[in-house]
Amino acid sequence: MEHFKNLEEPVREIKRIFKRNGLLVISAPTENLLYKLGRLLIKGTVSSEKGPCSSPHFYNAKAIKKFLNDNGFKIIKEKSLPFLPFFKLFIIISFRKNNKVF
Numbered sequence: 001m002e003h004f005k006n007l008e009e010p011v012r013e014i015k016r017i018f019k020r021n022g023l024l025v026i027s028a029p030t031e032n033l034l035y036k037l038g039r040l041l042i043k044g045t046v047s048s049e050k051g052p053c054s055s056p057h058f059y060n061a062k063a064i065k066k067f068l069n070d071n072g073f074k075i076i077k078e079k080s081l082p083f084l085p086f087f088k089l090f091i092i093i094s095f096r097k098n099n100k101v102f
Helices: 008-017 033-043 061-070
Strands: 024-029 073-081 090-097
Touching: 024 061, 061 073, 061 090
Parallel strands: none
Antiparallel strands: 024 090, 073 090
16 A cells, blocks of 8 residues: 555545455555665665665555544554564554444
8 A cells, every 4th residue: 555646546445345344454664764774775765756676655554554544444453574573664454444434
Protein backbone atom coordinates (compact mmCIF):
# COMPACT_ATOMS: atom_id res chain seq x y z
CA MET A 1 0.00 0.00 0.00
CA GLU A 2 3.00 2.29 0.44
CA HIS A 3 3.30 2.53 -3.35
CA PHE A 4 -0.11 4.16 -3.88
CA LYS A 5 0.02 7.94 -4.04
CA ASN A 6 -3.59 8.13 -2.85
CA LEU A 7 -4.92 5.40 -0.54
CA GLU A 8 -8.59 6.32 -0.87
CA GLU A 9 -9.31 4.37 -4.06
CA PRO A 10 -7.58 1.09 -3.12
CA VAL A 11 -9.11 1.14 0.37
CA ARG A 12 -12.55 1.81 -1.11
CA GLU A 13 -12.10 -1.25 -3.36
CA ILE A 14 -10.89 -3.39 -0.43
CA LYS A 15 -14.01 -2.37 1.51
CA ARG A 16 -16.20 -3.19 -1.48
CA ILE A 17 -14.94 -6.77 -1.82
CA PHE A 18 -14.27 -7.41 1.87
CA LYS A 19 -16.10 -10.51 3.10
CA ARG A 20 -17.93 -10.71 6.38
CA ASN A 21 -15.40 -11.64 9.09
CA GLY A 22 -12.64 -11.13 6.54
CA LEU A 23 -9.07 -10.48 7.60
CA LEU A 24 -6.85 -7.86 5.98
CA VAL A 25 -3.12 -8.46 6.49
CA ILE A 26 -0.56 -5.91 5.34
CA SER A 27 3.19 -5.60 5.53
CA ALA A 28 4.64 -2.10 5.39
CA PRO A 29 8.07 -0.51 5.77
CA THR A 30 8.85 1.44 8.91
CA GLU A 31 11.00 3.97 7.02
CA ASN A 32 13.15 4.30 10.14
CA LEU A 33 16.84 5.21 10.22
CA LEU A 34 17.99 1.62 9.57
CA TYR A 35 15.61 1.32 6.61
CA LYS A 36 16.94 4.59 5.17
CA LEU A 37 20.54 3.48 5.70
CA GLY A 38 19.82 0.31 3.73
CA ARG A 39 18.24 2.37 0.96
CA LEU A 40 21.31 4.62 0.89
CA LEU A 41 23.63 1.61 0.59
CA ILE A 42 21.55 -0.04 -2.16
CA LYS A 43 20.21 2.93 -4.14
CA GLY A 44 22.64 5.69 -3.24
CA THR A 45 19.86 7.90 -1.81
CA VAL A 46 17.64 7.96 1.27
CA SER A 47 14.73 9.25 -0.83
CA SER A 48 11.68 7.01 -0.69
CA GLU A 49 10.46 8.37 -4.03
CA LYS A 50 13.58 8.75 -6.19
CA GLY A 51 16.63 6.82 -7.23
CA PRO A 52 17.66 3.99 -9.55
CA CYS A 53 15.42 0.93 -9.66
CA SER A 54 12.99 2.87 -7.57
CA SER A 55 9.40 2.09 -6.79
CA PRO A 56 8.22 5.12 -4.83
CA HIS A 57 7.05 4.80 -1.24
CA PHE A 58 4.48 7.44 -0.40
CA TYR A 59 3.54 6.06 3.04
CA ASN A 60 5.23 4.28 5.91
CA ALA A 61 3.70 1.65 8.21
CA LYS A 62 2.51 4.21 10.75
CA ALA A 63 0.67 6.28 8.12
CA ILE A 64 -0.96 3.22 6.51
CA LYS A 65 -2.04 1.90 9.90
CA LYS A 66 -3.62 5.25 10.79
CA PHE A 67 -5.35 5.57 7.41
CA LEU A 68 -6.89 2.09 7.65
CA ASN A 69 -7.88 2.65 11.28
CA ASP A 70 -9.54 5.95 10.35
CA ASN A 71 -11.36 4.30 7.43
CA GLY A 72 -13.21 1.44 9.02
CA PHE A 73 -10.60 -1.16 9.94
CA LYS A 74 -9.74 -2.29 13.47
CA ILE A 75 -6.23 -3.50 14.31
CA ILE A 76 -6.22 -7.10 15.54
CA LYS A 77 -2.51 -7.87 15.77
CA GLU A 78 0.81 -6.23 14.96
CA LYS A 79 4.30 -7.74 14.64
CA SER A 80 7.60 -6.43 13.41
CA LEU A 81 10.25 -7.99 11.19
CA PRO A 82 12.79 -8.92 12.22
CA PHE A 83 11.38 -9.80 15.63
CA LEU A 84 13.63 -7.43 17.56
CA PRO A 85 12.08 -4.31 19.12
CA PHE A 86 15.03 -2.04 18.28
CA PHE A 87 15.47 -3.26 14.70
CA LYS A 88 12.06 -2.96 13.05
CA LEU A 89 12.24 -2.78 9.25
CA PHE A 90 8.73 -3.95 8.40
CA ILE A 91 5.52 -4.17 10.36
CA ILE A 92 2.89 -6.83 9.71
CA ILE A 93 -0.59 -5.76 10.79
CA SER A 94 -3.86 -7.67 10.64
CA PHE A 95 -7.18 -5.86 10.57
CA ARG A 96 -10.86 -6.74 10.73
CA LYS A 97 -13.55 -4.40 9.58
CA ASN A 98 -15.01 -2.13 12.18
CA ASN A 99 -18.75 -2.85 12.01
CA LYS A 100 -19.58 0.60 13.36
CA VAL A 101 -18.11 2.28 10.27
CA PHE A 102 -19.03 -0.13 7.45
